[in-house]
Amino acid sequence: VGSAAVVFQAARLESVPDRVSTLPEVEIQLFRDAVVQVQEEMKEIKERMADVLPAEERALFDAYVMMLESETLIDATIQRIRDGNWAPGALRHTIEENARVFEQMEDPYLRERASDIRDLGERILARLQSSEQRRTGWPQRTILVGEEISATQLAEVPREALAGVVSATGTGSSHVAILARAMGIPTVMGVTDLPVERMEGREVIVDGYQGRIYLQPSERVREEYLRLYEEEQALSASLREHAAEPAVTPDGHAVPVLVNGGLIADLKPSYVEGADGVGLYRTEIPFMIRDRFPAEEEQYQLYRQVLEAFAPRPVTLRTLDVGGDKPLPYFRFEEDNPFLGWRGIRITLDHPEIFLTQIRAMLRASEGLDNLHILLPMVSSLNEVEESCRLIEQAWQELxxxxxxxxxPQVGVMIEVPAAVYLVPALARRVDFLSVGTNDLVQYLLAVDRNNAHVADLYDSFHPAVLQALAQIADGAHHAGKPVSICGELAAVPEAAILLLGLGFDSLSVSVAALPRLKQVIRGFPLERSRALASEVMQSESSAEIRDRLRQALIEQGLGGLIRAGLH
Known part of the structure; x- marks a missing residue:
């Protein structure tokens, strides 16, 4: 429960919210400066095109300049700012008003000018954003709302103020959703017909369990959710008290429970205390929040902090995993299908200088601690593993x-593409351990884009085919005598955790926020029952039936409250 704070992507005029301007004269000057910059840009483009386009085509840029000088654009926007809207919001109203006039014209040529007006608006907005658009004030309980929310925007909100995330695009398995849940933040993605531009400052309830939001809720709904929230907070407090206790099943089996991370904030002593190590450290996050590739020394300092914080417990550093839904702002490339394109180990092997710099930093950071494990992402062939191991050997020898x-160091591979599932026996002979990234594995097995809200309901981690693949991975790893862990979001789901242990996975790695709950699930559910339950549900052909059976087993064991507050 909190107040909506709307954010928007660069140069996306339609997603700019209305917001009250406290300094209208400053906003007006920012707007005027942005217009002048775009005017100069149009003139420069026209001059550059002199040898490329005929005069009649270049006249379009003259028309742009004329529009930028027109009263209908400038004066109308300034008046809206004086009436109380901030510059981007005032600009959005003016551009839409002018574009609609052209869209209603009968002449096809004139109708097309509506897109020119919107293009101008986007250009002005981009200049406004570069001037001052980083928000400085946040509500005490911020519900971050947007058409699309980036990892950077998520990171800009002070952790103590962030109470929820709501996005019109993406799914619960998209990168931003995973990061938010790793911070313990309720998240709802892919909300259709989300009135983003009208949500600033309004009360919102975010139900991350049910995937629902309530805008300006009734008093009855508000009271019910406050009751559930208090119950959830009480449970969380109780779980944190026991977080440092080992995860041992009632029938005496100790299960290593590790954490996933990617931020220095994950290393608070209170968090570190309950983890048996780091199962996945996402090294790409420091890359994503910079405007250039971090140097070896910068990476060394970061990795050293992580390894020292957990020593002598193992720390698994995943090599750079960008591409797909994790682009680098300074290393952009256009692809029709980035999830099936240049990403993960494919990028770093094509740029061995990036890979070697990172490996050198990791190895240097491990000196005297000896708790480094290196994990290779997006592996789909034996050649990739062999080449990566050769480069690791080279860096080690140099140092x-x-x-x-x-x-x-121990070296492992992530199993997250279908090809790797079938290669598990051969991969296990070449590395020290295997780790399953269920987030990507599920989307590739089911051919479902986990960021696409239109097919979000098809992304199903309990799909029988997914469970068959997981069973095959666990069996293949153990046949080769190698340990195998789960480091995807699935491991944090209580009903999935008991199934994964029953299938034979040796350890589970989850977000810091999920750690206490997972350990309590393990402490309350016998491993022998997990194995019997796994054998039972693997015969099922329905994911709904599988999920219901697992949930019922937890309730029978007195663990229903760990699934969702109010469920006993």
Missing amino acids: CDEGRRLVY
């Missing part, structure tokens, strides 16, 4: 020649 005393 040893420089006089460093290094223990050779």
